[in-house]
Amino acid sequence: MRYYFAVQTYSASGAFLTMRTLVVLLLFGAALTGCAIPLSAYDQASIDRTTEISRSILALYQEMMMIDPDERADAVRGSLRDAHGDIETQIRLHLLREQARALNDEGALVAENLLASWQAFSMNHFSGEETALTDATLEIERQILERHLRSAFVAEESKKLARGGTQTNQTPE
């Protein structure tokens, strides 16, 4: 009788242990699922703002480079002055929106860098420095701004990967 009872207990505890292991593992998994990597969700509005900024920047550089190099300084102080101000406003607004998004340190950093570079270039355009508006300088400035903008697009599009999506390196239209 005692022997029979012992076998029953052993057998029951074996099954109990297996089930307990499963339940513990499931609870552990549920806890792990809650511990996500800090990364904001994909935001189409961020892509749209970056596209608009890209359009404005590329259009301004295109316009500056169409103007005779000797007349660029006057154009910057005249007809192109507002465009410089508008672009800074667009970037500042974008930065504010990126900073307001939770878990978006990288997006905010790229926007801060874009603003800092834009301010440096804008200041350069109005500086009156001899080589501030040459073809070479403008081409390099545009390259650098494109690198910031591409980084913004890639950073946002890559967030789709977290959900098992595919990344598309969207470029400005």
Next chain:
Amino acid sequence: MALDFEKIFQAALDAGVEAARPGGEAAVAWVRESAKANEATLRSIAEGVAKRQISKETAEMLLRESARALQSEAAALSVIIKASAQAAINAFLNSLFGALSSALKLAL
């Protein structure tokens, strides 16, 4: 109840590795693209200075801003890596707990 933990974990690991693959490829492609862009900028600055199209002052400013662009590219790389890690974790856990939930239902 027979429960093959080894098989379940291997399947979960495979799912995680598979989910991380697109992110890994995207990260490698981005590092290459970023390196090429940086090289092109530095080359252009050097050429501009050599042709006297860019002054020393302007060159210094452009170099500073090129370094800043590299920071932005590093931030984008960080997002790619985080997103692929998240995809791998999701796939791993989904596979693992899908199998364990089925086993638990059978046990009950």
